[in-house]
Amino acid sequence: MKESILNFINESSEGLIKAGITLLVLILTHFFVRLYRRYIDRTSERHHFAPQRSNSISKAGQALIYIVSAAVISTVLGFGIRDIFLLTSSFFALVGVAFFAHWSILSNVTASIILYFTFPYRIGDRLLVENEPKYSGVLKDATLMYLKIQTDGGSYITLPANVAIQKLITILSESDYQKLLAEQEKDDDGAV
Numbered sequence: 001m002k003e004s005i006l007n008f009i010n011e012s013s014e015g016l017i018k019a020g021i022t023l024l025v026l027i028l029t030h031f032f033v034r035l036y037r038r039y040i041d042r043t044s045e046r047h048h049f050a051p052q053r054s055n056s057i058s059k060a061g062q063a064l065i066y067i068v069s070a071a072v073i074s075t076v077l078g079f080g081i082r083d084i085f086l087l088t089s090s091f092f093a094l095v096g097v098a099f100f101a102h103w104s105i106l107s108n109v110t111a112s113i114i115l116y117f118t119f120p121y122r123i124g125d126r127l128l129v130e131n132e133p134k135y136s137g138v139l140k141d142a143t144l145m146y147l148k149i150q151t152d153g154g155s156y157i158t159l160p161a162n163v164a165i166q167k168l169i170t171i172l173s174e175s176d177y178q179k180l181l182a183e184q185e186k187d188d189d190g191a192v
Contacts, residue, residue: 033062
């Protein structure tokens with residue numbers, strides 16, 4: 001009887017170790033996801049970010065944590081890292097073809113994450129975008145892809161997040177905004 005128990009333990013020790021490591025990775029994943037969410041919530045609260053913005057950044061970070069955990073677990077269970085990369089790259093190739101301009105999507109998501117953590121603009125800020133033509137307005141929403149700006153005329157402009165990093169954008173104070181309005185009135189009077 002003793003011998004059969006020892007044989008069973010010897011034969012299944014590799015499986016038990018893999019199961020233990022997998023359980024440990026799952027527990028650590030849960031811990032890191034909670035820690036990351038808490039960090040995003042505190043950052044959002046401290047800088048008064050819109051809840052939608054925080055949620056999209058939180059989901060992107062959680063997805064990255066889950067992907068890393070899945071890679072670790074699959075490696076522990078015996079799937080080769082090459083198999084994982086092949087599967088992942090095939091999936092992203094299909095997604096890239098489906099979306100056609102995948103570089104633009106990834107660029108916007110990356111830029112949105114950078115904007116979130118550098119927090120240069122907040123919902124409600126009056127922005128002047130140095131573009132051709134220049135325009136100003138109030139930032140109404142910041143999503144994972146775009147900044148939504150309501151112009152002084154009431155129109156909405158969606159500015160891609162990657163453009164928000166590339167263009168010069170000024171956060172206008174009330175006095176600077178009044179000066180800008182005065183300059184625009186002069187230009188309009190001179191053009192007539």
